[in-house]
Amino acid sequence: MANARPRTTERLREITVNGRATRTAAQTLADLVVEQELGEGRVATAVNGDFVAERARAGAVLHDGDSVEILSVRQGG
């Protein structure tokens, strides 16, 4: 089991990302965006229904049960 643990001593968080149950080593929303390989400036984020600006992501600590939305621009009417 020891080999399966992430490098960080933090345990994995169980959150929801865009409606999908996700286990993540990310401690903050900024970490999560990097982990998801969604670079800076290309997406907008919200946690538990509240907007989190790009500049605030590094300070947005994730907790078990959090629901994260990561959105980008699409066709619309």
Add this chain to the structure above:
Amino acid sequence: MNQTEPIPPFSRAPAPQPLTFYGETVASRLLLGTALYPSPHVMSEAVKASGAGVVTVSLRREQARGRTGQRFLDFIRALSVRLLPNTAGCRTAREAVTTAEMARELLDTDWIKLEVIANDDTLQPDVFGLAEAAEELVKRGFKVFPYMTEDLSLADRLIAAGCRVLMPWGSPIGTGRGLANPHALKTLRAYHPDVPIVIDAGIGAPSHAAQALEMGCDAVLLNTAVARAQDPVRMAAAFAAAIEAGRSAYEAGLIQPSDRAQPSTPVAGTPFFDLDPQGPGSKPL
């Protein structure tokens, strides 16, 4: 028939004025949605053919490692049009406010087409959530374009909240049924002559759009009627022509309908006027 009736004064026709939203002049009275086209290329060509200066976009979930949003954004920015993000799919004021904040950051615009939807089948606006969201968004510095019913009390409330554009539906989204309640739209126009009115949703044919402009609505926002046409590019051009015609007709001053026929050819000098076909002097052919 009185031939001395004076010609109506030209002054009754409003002077041509450019359309402005929140102080910004827009090039066209046609606003176009970007969804439902058979391909991105067709969408792009339709936008060009429409002459639209404002197009709508949405926000949707991005997949991990996805670049869908960025690709679309690069594509749409190449069209050099003003982007109007929407809050399509939001069901509560809170969802709509959060989505608007996300759109503002992504697109660097404080314009937001505010949609709060009440019912999946009718896609009608939740007028209570709409008013609540509009008030909050105006406080946060947004310039709100509310997708609304044609109700005057709602319009009053939205304007009191700070909205300076009204976007009543013509009929439910995607139905193509045209203006279901022109009387109420005329009432909105009469009560709020200085607030731009954009018919948003339900337009199916260029004649519907022309009707909206003829009655004094300022613009039309289209999507399905163009995108789902057999030839979206030609349909975009057809709508552009209809909207231009409708606006010109409004500015030129339409005649009032009459229940009584009135000859267009002068009555004075009509030959045989003194012969009564039913009278004793009349003869059959």
